Amino acid sequence: MEFKRGALIFIFLIFSAVFFTGIVGAESWADGGYYGPDISGKTVTVLTLDGELSDGVKAQIPEFEARTGAVVELVPTPAATFNQELFTNLAAGSAAYDVIIFHADFSTTLMRSGWLEPLNKYINDPDIADPNLNIDDFLEPPFNIYKDDEGDIYALPYKGDAYIYFYRKDLINDPDEKEKFKEEYGYELQPAETWQQYMDIAEFFQRPEENLYGSVYTAEKGSFLVFYLAMRMYAQDTKFFDENMQPQLTTPEAVKAAEALKWEMENSTPPNITDVTFDQMNSMFAEGEIAQIIQWPGVAKVINNEETSNVIDKVGTANLPSWTEDGPSGDIMGGWFAHVSNHSQNKVAAYKFIEWATSGTGEKIKIPAGNDPVRKSTLNELRNERPMYDALKNVLLNANTLPKFPEWNEFQQVLINQLHSYITGSKTVNEALESTQNQWETKLEDYGYIE
Amino acid sequence: MLEKIKKSKMIYIIPAFLLLGLVLVFPIIYSINISFKNYVMTLPFREVVYVGLDNYIDVLTDPRFYNSLKVTLIITFGSLTLQLIFGLSLAIALNNKLMEENKLLKSQTIRGVLFIPSMLMGVIIGLMWQLGLNPTYGIFNEWLSYLFGTQSYFSSSTLAIPTIVFIEFWRGTPMVMLILAAGLKGIPMTPYEAADVDGATSWQKFVYITLPLLKPVLVITIILRTMDVLRIFDFIFITTSGGPGNLTEVLSIYAYNTSFVSMRISQGAAISWVITLIILIFSFIYFKYLYKRE
Numbered sequence: 001m002e003f004k005r006g007a008l009i010f011i012f013l014i015f016s017a018v019f020f021t022g023i024v025g026a027e028s029w030a031d032g033g034y035y036g037p038d039i040s041g042k043t044v045t046v047l048t049l050d051g052e053l054s055d056g057v058k059a060q061i062p063e064f065e066a067r068t069g070a071v072v073e074l075v076p077t078p079a080a081t082f083n084q085e086l087f088t089n090l091a092a093g094s095a096a097y098d099v100i101i102f103h104a105d106f107s108t109t110l111m112r113s114g115w116l117e118p119l120n121k122y123i124n125d126p127d128i129a130d131p132n133l134n135i136d137d138f139l140e141p142p143f144n145i146y147k148d149d150e151g152d153i154y155a156l157p158y159k160g161d162a163y164i165y166f167y168r169k170d171l172i173n174d175p176d177e178k179e180k181f182k183e184e185y186g187y188e189l190q191p192a193e194t195w196q197q198y199m200d201i202a203e204f205f206q207r208p209e210e211n212l213y214g215s216v217y218t219a220e221k222g223s224f225l226v227f228y229l230a231m232r233m234y235a236q237d238t239k240f241f242d243e244n245m246q247p248q249l250t251t252p253e254a255v256k257a258a259e260a261l262k263w264e265m266e267n268s269t270p271p272n273i274t275d276v277t278f279d280q281m282n283s284m285f286a287e288g289e290i291a292q293i294i295q296w297p298g299v300a301k302v303i304n305n306e307e308t309s310n311v312i313d314k315v316g317t318a319n320l321p322s323w324t325e326d327g328p329s330g331d332i333m334g335g336w337f338a339h340v341s342n343h344s345q346n347k348v349a350a351y352k353f354i355e356w357a358t359s360g361t362g363e364k365i366k367i368p369a370g371n372d373p374v375r376k377s378t379l380n381e382l383r384n385e386r387p388m389y390d391a392l393k394n395v396l397l398n399a400n401t402l403p404k405f406p407e408w409n410e411f412q413q414v415l416i417n418q419l420h421s422y423i424t425g426s427k428t429v430n431e432a433l434e435s436t437q438n439q440w441e442t443k444l445e446d447y448g449y450i451e
Numbered sequence: 452m453l454e455k456i457k458k459s460k461m462i463y464i465i466p467a468f469l470l471l472g473l474v475l476v477f478p479i480i481y482s483i484n485i486s487f488k489n490y491v492m493t494l495p496f497r498e499v500v501y502v503g504l505d506n507y508i509d510v511l512t513d514p515r516f517y518n519s520l521k522v523t524l525i526i527t528f529g530s531l532t533l534q535l536i537f538g539l540s541l542a543i544a545l546n547n548k549l550m551e552e553n554k555l556l557k558s559q560t561i562r563g564v565l566f567i568p569s570m571l572m573g574v575i576i577g578l579m580w581q582l583g584l585n586p587t588y589g590i591f592n593e594w595l596s597y598l599f600g601t602q603s604y605f606s607s608s609t610l611a612i613p614t615i616v617f618i619e620f621w622r623g624t625p626m627v628m629l630i631l632a633a634g635l636k637g638i639p640m641t642p643y644e645a646a647d648v649d650g651a652t653s654w655q656k657f658v659y660i661t662l663p664l665l666k667p668v669l670v671i672t673i674i675l676r677t678m679d680v681l682r683i684f685d686f687i688f689i690t691t692s693g694g695p696g697n698l699t700e701v702l703s704i705y706a707y708n709t710s711f712v713s714m715r716i717s718q719g720a721a722i723s724w725v726i727t728l729i730i731l732i733f734s735f736i737y738f739k740y741l742y743k744r745e
Contacts, residue, residue: 084711087492106493113495219606221694272586274606274695280587409493410713421696426608 029359030132033067037128040069042349047086048101050076052298053159053336056366057101057357063365064356070349090115095343098350101158101357104145104335105223109406111148117340118152122351130355137360137375139396142335145404155337156358157374159366162333162395163231164388165198166285166299167191167292169316171205180204195235195260195321195330198292202268205291214268216290217261218278225419226402226412231294231330232257234400235322240411241403245449247440249415249433258422258429265423274424286311294320296334300388301370317391319398333399335374407447414439486720493714506721516722518697519705520729525612526701527680530619534676535669537620538627541565543661545628546635569625573685580618581605581690605691611699615687619680627672634668635661674737681730702726 027035048054054076061072075097077085083106089096090113102110110116122128123135135143138157146155171177172189181189185200192198202214218224233239238253248254265273270284282302285293288310293299302308303315320330338354340347356362363373364382372392373379383389402408415436422432444450489502510516545562568576583591584604592601604614642660651659662669684703687693693700693708700708706726710719 083714087714091492091495109493109495115495221692221696272601272603272606275586275603406494406496407491410491410715413708413713417694417697420694421608421698424606424608424695424698426696426698 028132029067029130029356029361035130036352037348038069039346039349039352041071042346043071043073044098044346044349044353045073045075045096046099046101046353047075047077047089047097048336049082049103050078052301052370053101055369056159056371059369060357060362060365064353064362067356068349068352070353072353090341090343093343095341095345097341098344098346099353100339100341101336102339103161104142104333104337104401105412106409107145107337108404108408110339111146111152111154112406115342116154117342117344117347117351118154119156119340119351120151120153122348122355123153128348128351130359132360133355134360134377137377138358139374139376139379139393141399142333142337142374142396145335145401146337146339155339156354157335158338158354158358159336159371160333160374160379160392160396161296161298161335161372162331162392162399163227163294163320164297164391164395165191165292165294165318165320166303167201167316167318168288168290168311168314170311170314171291172201172316177204191316191318192292192321193325194327195232195323198321199260199264199268201292202264206268208271211289212291213270213284213289214291215264216269216276216281216284216293217265217273218276218281219265219274219420219423220277221416221420223412223416224278225423226415227332227334228261229254229257229415229419230400230402231320231332232260232323233330234332235320235328235330237328239400239403245444247437247444249437249440250430254433255429258419258433262423262429283308288314297372297388297392298370300372300386301368317388319391319395329398331395331399333396333401336371405449407443411440411443414443482720482723485717486724488717490717491715502717506718507725509718510721510725515697515700515705516702516725519700519702522612522699523681523683523701526616526619526683526699527677529616530623530680531673531676533616533620534623534627535673538624538672539631541624541628542631542635543657545632566625566629568622569629571622573622574689576618576622577686577689580614580686584614606695608695608698611691611695615691615699618686618690619683622686623676623680627676630672630675631665631668634665634672637668638664670737674734677733677737678730681733682726702729 027033029035046057048057054074057072057074061074064070065072086100086102090100100116123133135153139160142157142160145157147153172191178189181201181204184204187197189201189204192201198215204214205212206214217228230240233248233253236253236257238248238251238257240249241247270276270289276284281293281295282299284290285295285299286302286305286309303311306312320332322329338357340350340354344350357366358374360375360377363375363378367373367382367386372389373382374396376393379389379393383393403411418427418432418436421427422429427435441450486506487501487503488499489497489505490499491497571579580591583589584595586592586601586603592604595602602610604610638661642664643656646656646660682703683701684707687699687701687704688707691699693704702722703726706719706722709715709722
């Protein structure tokens, strides 16, 4: 009798464990299921940048559709028209897009615009949010970019983006190269910790006759120039504006940063640097023509391409250099974020898509397309398989961002024009930076930031 | 009243007028209206109010506007001069007796091939020249390197504008050739026969007969091409985007950058109307001083 009762209790416990695990475990992204309201038949339209971003989303769609019964339509948009497409649609109140995967540049504007749906009500609703959502698993600095002072959350981080220093281990660790470098520069050849070391290494490996160049940039007219200047200024503990919003572009630090950038572009990069595109940068590094590069982590996809890369297993990663051995680094981050449009007619379905796309399970699916994770758990889990993730996590935890006030875009355009004029030789460094400073001061007065 | 309207023929063209109003009149009125406001698309939380002539004053006191105007005028008159010289030369050559007698040279195929640059879309022209002049793999750059060495034509502070002038010249010359060739065909032979009797040289016939009789066609050609080039945008956007720096930022690219890159919609609208005014002024000057009826 006792045995019978014990067996029944045992069977009941086993049955309960299977039953409850089956419900709770299966109703979660992590457990291969879906938890939340019924969104089958709903259509979610996703707008994002054509290329890595859209490829990542495309990879995530089939499983989301299979688990939820919803339909996802992806709208990849070219970089040249991406901002315009987004803003004109949002400003017009269009419901064309439910989900927008967008970069960090306009975070302050978008949070104040009323165009984005605050996500708190979904995240905090136990009937909607996935049980394993775990907001705290996101790295805080990128997560906070789209979190306002009142604690409203306007996005979930989709892609961790921060500039990382990639270098050719095979070149830097080569004993002959080490010997020659020490003879010439008086210190050990190793991954650069300061900008001067970076420039020395670039100069040392500048060997056009061997089709090897010290470094590479894209000097096309665009926002990359601003990042390049920022990383060299931030490493001198100097931002574009001081705490009183006074521009700092005519400081010795800004001049030094701009001159260092131009020196590199003229002395330690491939010829015709002003015609090198972003994709060409990555290709050249992967083909083995470049000794070191400071680039977004998406370059890892090109480096690890077994069909085309000549540098697989030959690349190391580190934080960006500083100007002095113990000084601040120039680490700087961008990032891409998944939002729900406030004009969407399918907000719950849109939220569930971005929840999926940024979940621990969903994150891993988009990695091969070049979209690196932002969750601590994913970065830790994959760090052995992808050694770059140690550097990426470190950078994302400590990196600065470009200025984040609503009118920054206009200021950035002024800086891009002047920097490009300087890089291409039609202005001196002082002309370019003073012109930028003056225009910025005028705009700051117009907008009421300074008197 | 309704019967009157129904009987009137107006009823048949009202739909067309409504459509015209929607796609033409409404955007124009909206554009004028927004040019007097302070709308910036990246500041959606800021109240949009009327600011009077502030946008127009900002444009007319902006050094960047005058840079754009200067660049536009250089490209316009530089390319137009070349187009007229070469276009007229080609038109004369096509109408030459020797050409007429040669079966191959007379064929429409040759004329069609010559006209290809004017038929291409601006975006295609931009892509073609961007790829062709790329210093790393461009075929045109390779050919030119035997004369000038490898150059970054679109990124060079000295070569960017001449390169743009050349491309516009390459694109517009066939159109000029076509119009002037048609104009030459309309000139009667009698004055030339009389000139032959008087022993006039070819140059004298060209200066004293061809040019004066071709003048109305020339003026129309100049007006049309000037208005086209003053509004130039497409291939410059593809090749230089107004760079290096602002060196090739023509008026339309300045308007585009202000409206859609800086997102200053109201100011961009004001710039567009200033550009329109400039084109109208040029048209007025041409008609008043060049198109004098005898």
